[in-house]
Amino acid sequence: MEKPAVCGGVPVRDTKIYYGHQYIDEADVAAVVDVLRHHDLTCGPKIGELERKLCEITGAKYAVVCSNGTAALHIACLAAGIGGGDEVITTPITFAASANCALYCGARPVFADINEETYNIDPKEVAAQVTERTRAVVAVDYTGQSVEEEELLEICRKNHLVLIEDGAHVIGTKYKGRPNGSIADMTTFSFHPVKTVTGGEGGAVLTDNEEYYKKLLLYRSHGITRDAGLLEREPDGPWYYEQIDLGFNYRMTDIQAALLISQLDKLPMFSARRKEIVARYDEAFAKLPQLRVQKEIPESDTTRHLYILRLAPERLKINRREFFDALGAENVCCNVHYIPTYYFPYYERLGYRRGICPKAEKLYEEIISLPLYYAMTDQDVEDVIHAVTKIAQYYARE
Ligand SMILES: Cc1ncc(COP(=O)(O)O)c(C=O)c1O
Missing domain, CATH: 3.90.1150.10 (Aspartate Aminotransferase, domain 1)
Incomplete structure (x- = not known):
């Protein structure tokens, strides 16, 4: 032996x-260098291009890219209306961010046990943890294997909970032929370098819900808007914008977005x-x-x-x-x-x-x-x- x-x-x-x-190839390097030669290093055209590409790949209606997967989870929880006194059910077999996002909002993470064979959160354990304070489930596609979407959605619909899928590992996976990213109420991605595709850092939230989408845009950037439909006062010039909520600077740069667009081709x-x-x-x-x-x-x-x-x-x-x-x-x-x-x-x-x-x-x-x-x-x-x-x-x- x-x-x-x-x-x-x-x-x-x-x-x-x-x-x-x-894995970084010459196309990735060229994509980044090209951004460096242009005017917009952030808030430029690569952001929308990447968001459209994520929608194409996943079939989701809306994508909001942001600085990392943790920020994505935070703004998803805020968009879901999670706040003080709420409970959010998640798995303990995950990176800390899947529970921390509830704490950021003043809510309490509640841990549900896993299925001992798939290692993903067990829908039966989720159902057992629901109380009148539960507001959302953060379900993690551990290792990239899809969570049991149908069972989780059923529990969430029955109990009026928001299903947030922490899809930090899941890009490229399909559940019953549908790409993960288009199934839960909101799905978050992480583009950290060990993930399947990377932007150095980066994150995204995908959703079909327009109301969540509008909130995600606000929370990503300080709660500030120029959207005429959202402004509360009359603009006094073309520079005018308003802060109408409390958000963060969770923006992604065009440098990261360009790298991600090139990575997604692969x-x-x-x-x-x-x-x-x-x-x-x-x-x-x-x-x-x-x-x-x-x-x-x-x-x-x-x-x-x-x-x-x-x-x-x-x-x-x-x-x-x-x-x-x-x-x-x-x-x-x-x-x-x-x-x-x-x-x-x-x-x-x-x-x-x-x-x-x-x-x-x-x-x-x-x-x-x-x-x-x-x-x-x-x-x-x-x-x-x-x-x-x-x-x-x-x-x-x-
Ligand atoms: C399951 C899970 N959720 C969330 C995150 C947070 O993502 P990020 O590192 O991009 O903030 C990670 C990152 O490792 C993760 O593995």
Whole structure:
């Protein structure tokens, strides 16, 4: 049996591979340089062009791009009318922003447990958490797999809740043949560099609802408007504008928008490669009893942003930390997504305690995010599989 590098064996790779990496080509560079040669670095024509492109790709009526995915969640919550005393249901297996957006509005995040096989928020657990104070559900398409839209929409319609889909991972995925972004009341995207397409930073909110759209525009830019239909007073000149609400500077630059437009041209190519890598990982890991493969719901045609390796602790002599370190010694540099949000000291100080979502807590103990990105070569993929297999077999418990 092959000896893992962590106990003196030869590492699978000479060079390190990381869990995520952007792919930038010459077209992306040229698109950015072109903006730099023109007048508008922000609030220029690339913003509308990107918004139209996101609508085309997702089928949503309206898109509002903004500075990042966190800002997108914040303005989506504000547009949904979330405020003090409200409750917002979300999953703990996500980045902190999915719950923080409720706190920004003075609302209380309520955590609903996950489905132990798909790792997404479980609609039954959501239904169990609804109270008369619940205002919205922030449903995260964890790893890029679509949440169970139909079931969540039914709960939201029945209880008069707004369904905000945190689609930071989901671009490129379809639910029952419809692109995610056109299904929930509002869907947010993130364009951070580890995501499938990037603008360096960036975010967007997609919706079919005109009322939300108008509010999103206001909240993105200080609550300021020049829209004649919204002005409360008579303009005293062509420079005139009014602040009619309290908003933020959450604008995206034209530099970011140009990069994103160019990146989105490559979305089908990014998507296809990610699917190939995931299929190869799934095929290899399904054969190993020491590991579990994330279940896909048949409705989701998934472009995976993250690949989650789940350990079967009863079949291994080492724990997740030791497995993680053993992969590092093979030069396979991984990550863990995510620490349950309510574990953080800040959330503890707000009164949250461990034990709220046992399935999510168990998942957290057993997962490692493996390298997954467009530019991985077939050899990179095989190296990762080799390293994982070597460690799983060496430390197998009979
Ligand atoms: C699920 C999820 N929601 C929200 C965000 C926030 O996005 P951003 O980093 O663009 O603010 C992220 C980013 O990592 C995320 O993974």
